[in-house]
Amino acid sequence: MENNLSIGTLTASPGEKIQGMLPIPHTEIEVPVTLVNGTGDGKTVLITSGIHSCEYVGIEAAIQLAGELDPENVNGSLILIHPVNVPGFESRYPTLMPGDNKNLNRVFPGSQEGTPADRVAHFFEYSLYSQIDFYIDLHCGEIFEDLTPYVYYVGAADETVSRAARQAALHVDVPYMVKSTATTGAYNYAGVLGIPSILLERGCAGRFTQEEVNADKKDVINILKHLGVLPGAPELRHRPVDLTDLVYLMPKRHGLWYPDVKVGELIAKGQRLGEVRDYFGKTLDTYHAEYDGVVLYQSATLWTDDFCELITYGKFAETTGMTR
Structure with a gap:
């Protein structure tokens, strides 16, 4: 038993x-x-x-x-x-x-x-x-x-x-x-x-x-x-690259989200990531990258509010040596 x-x-x-x-x-x-x-x-x-x-x-x-x-x-x-x-x-x-x-x-x-x-x-x-x-x-x-x-x-x-x-x-x-x-x-x-x-x-x-x-x-x-739970050796494939200091970017104001980057894209410090506009097309806020890194995920909807991040990106760990 x-x-x-x-x-x-x-x-x-x-x-x-x-x-x-x-x-x-x-x-x-x-x-x-x-x-x-x-x-x-x-x-x-x-x-x-x-x-x-x-x-x-x-x-x-x-x-x-x-x-x-x-x-x-x-x-x-x-x-x-x-x-x-x-x-x-x-x-x-x-x-x-x-x-x-x-x-x-x-x-x-x-x-x-x-x-x-x-x-x-x-x-x-x-x-x-x-x-x-x-x-x-x-x-x-x-x-x-x-x-x-x-x-x-x-x-x-x-x-x-x-x-x-x-x-x-x-x-x-x-x-x-x-x-x-x-x-x-x-x-x-x-x-x-x-x-x-x-x-x-x-x-x-x-x-x-x-x-x-x-x-x-x-x-x-x-x-x-x-873990030894299944028999055999794991397939050796490429090693994931370490990311640190993730930015989970929330909108300053509710509105319509227009991203300038795509998921998986490498970004540079200061690069424009996108903007939030009102219903009349007026720009409310513009967002820029805090550092060099890569985009992990972002909102795929036109409307944005406090429910989900506009965009999330990470910085390459120093040991990786990766840059844009």
Whole structure:
């Protein structure tokens, strides 16, 4: 019995895969969960998607992985949730949890006495984090964002935890990697608790392609091989470049956003990034880059307000030697 993998009402014995809808305590929410309990000893890895409800590349990748992973090939165990924010996913309600309008990735550690988003976060801490050794959170740009692929790893954690997360992130086939110092996200808070964790960003704008889904799946499998959960050696691909000092640029005033740059574009200090205008075409504010760097994501909608960043860009770490 001690080798069983149990989450709430679901239990998988060694060598067994179990799938089902799992009720989140003290809510009306049920989430699709797959438990893969391997035949050999190893780490327990949590893989989530759809914490932000309309980020479809990660959601589809997790669904396909849940169907394809075989417990006969697993050393340790896997917990997959695909997706987490089911109410938002089913209502096509981007980013937020319907009913309380909270961003689930901003409420950790949550509360059993709070709103639905708070209670989901509380469930993570007390039902999931207590039994995992590593966490992979699959994201992409929301329906209102353009994004170039990159990966975060936890930074607000013990150095050994952050180092283990970074080593896993090095096996992700994306151009850039960022050490996050946030604490309130699902993967961030796991890092605070001592669990090495990463967040993978790939895809955007309410779309997904099988090519993007396959890339996500390959990255997850590479990490699982790196952790010894799956057999074989990870494929060695190019190493993500370190970015630092990210600027999450919010608009000074609400209005219409006209960017001058594209995601993935290298930018120079002082370069014009775009402007916000009013309904009559009058320029309200113009924005310029604070430093040389690269654009990671930006708003893809004409209207802009306090809901999302105009643009987010990062600086190349000095060790990379990269410039515009």
